[in-house]
Amino acid sequence: MAVTLLQPTVGITLLDATASMATMQLNAAQGTPAAAGLAAAGVLRSVVQPATTCRVVAGRFTLTASEQSPAAPAAGGRAWRAGVFIFTTAEPDQYVLISIPGLRSDLVLTTGPGAGVEIDITITAVQDFIAAFIAGPWCSPFGLAPVALLAAIYQVRPA
Amino acid sequence: MAWQEKPSASLTYSLKDETGSNGVFSLDVPADTLADVALTAAGAFRPFVEALTDCAVLSYTLSYSSFDDAPPAPAAGSRVEKKGTFVFRTAAGKTVTYQLPGIIQGAILGSGRIDDDNLAVASFVTAITEAGAIFCDSNGVDLTSLKAAYERYRSTSRRQLPTDRAPD
Numbered sequence: 001m002a003v004t005l006l007q008p009t010v011g012i013t014l015l016d017a018t019a020s021m022a023t024m025q026l027n028a029a030q031g032t033p034a035a036a037g038l039a040a041a042g043v044l045r046s047v048v049q050p051a052t053t054c055r056v057v058a059g060r061f062t063l064t065a066s067e068q069s070p071a072a073p074a075a076g077g078r079a080w081r082a083g084v085f086i087f088t089t090a091e092p093d094q095y096v097l098i099s100i101p102g103l104r105s106d107l108v109l110t111t112g113p114g115a116g117v118e119i120d121i122t123i124t125a126v127q128d129f130i131a132a133f134i135a136g137p138w139c140s141p142f143g144l145a146p147v148a149l150l151a152a153i154y155q156v157r158p159a
Numbered sequence: 160m161a162w163q164e165k166p167s168a169s170l171t172y173s174l175k176d177e178t179g180s181n182g183v184f185s186l187d188v189p190a191d192t193l194a195d196v197a198l199t200a201a202g203a204f205r206p207f208v209e210a211l212t213d214c215a216v217l218s219y220t221l222s223y224s225s226f227d228d229a230p231p232a233p234a235a236g237s238r239v240e241k242k243g244t245f246v247f248r249t250a251a252g253k254t255v256t257y258q259l260p261g262i263i264q265g266a267i268l269g270s271g272r273i274d275d276d277n278l279a280v281a282s283f284v285t286a287i288t289e290a291g292a293i294f295c296d297s298n299g300v301d302l303t304s305l306k307a308a309y310e311r312y313r314s315t316s317r318r319q320l321p322t323d324r325a326p327d
Contacts, residue, residue: 014261028294029299047286073213077212132203
């Protein structure tokens with residue numbers, strides 16, 4: 001397992017009069033800090049806007065780590081089998097929801113009222129995943145940290 | 160109109176199953192998380208993800224985003240399919256091409272060439288090629304000068320077709 005950091009990219013999104021969108025993406029130097037990358041998106045926006053009839057509406061700085069020797073996927077696995085985990089946050093009625101494609105079929109309950117739907121949270125790998133997620137730097141799209149697992153279910157999510 | 164940063168950065172794992180179908184697993188980190196910290200955390204979290212899925216992890220991508228919360232309307236008649244194509248030379252003697260959607264008509268000469276003396280075009284080119292600019296090609300080589308610039312139209316995609324295109 002060897003991961004290579006690819007060249008980061010700076011991109012802007014433009015909108016035209018028909019509501020169609022397009023992006024323009026350039027490469028940035030390796031090691032560019034995120035703040036500098038977003039600042040570069042701002043620079044790009046400032047010089048592109050006078051040169052276009054479209055409207056620049058968003059900017060993005062992206063870094064990608066690519067696996068050089070990916071493992072072979074397990075036999076029988078299907079990406080549309082999703083494991084959905086819902087976590088509570090410190091804010092009432094605010095949750096963190098994550099979905100993992102290709103959930104292992106042996107992680108789903110086979111007995112009881114949750115059979116075929118609920119993920120078996122007594123399995124060590126599931127418990128370790130939940131603990132690692134809560135302990136990590138992860139949050140909701142609004143910046144709220146996960147506090148505890150609320151539900152873990154199996155869903156079919158076609159691509 | 161205010162340009163602001165999203166409160167979270169997006170971390171996305173790309174996965175593939177045995178049939179070749181792709182899947183993504185998306186997480187968020189606070190926007191002030193350093194890129195190195197977030198990528199290191201993604202690498203550390205990866206084994207826990209792989210223990211739950213039959214898919215193979217191909218890559219993970221970290222994106223920091225900003226947006227205009229009240230953008231002015233685009234100019235009437237603007238079209239993203241009308242591209243300003245800019246070909247830049249790199250310090251390694253190669254070229255890289257970027258396309259600017261909706262290039263202004265005032266920057267286009269009669270032949271279809273883009274006027275590099277146009278102020279807006281000159282500012283754009285300078286921002287890309289000036290010393291100290293972070294922009295480079297996909298191998299990390301600096302972009303040094305403009306080689307060519309011209310108008311080019313790209314076909315309209317199915318999703319970009321007008322939804323009211325049936326006659327009334």
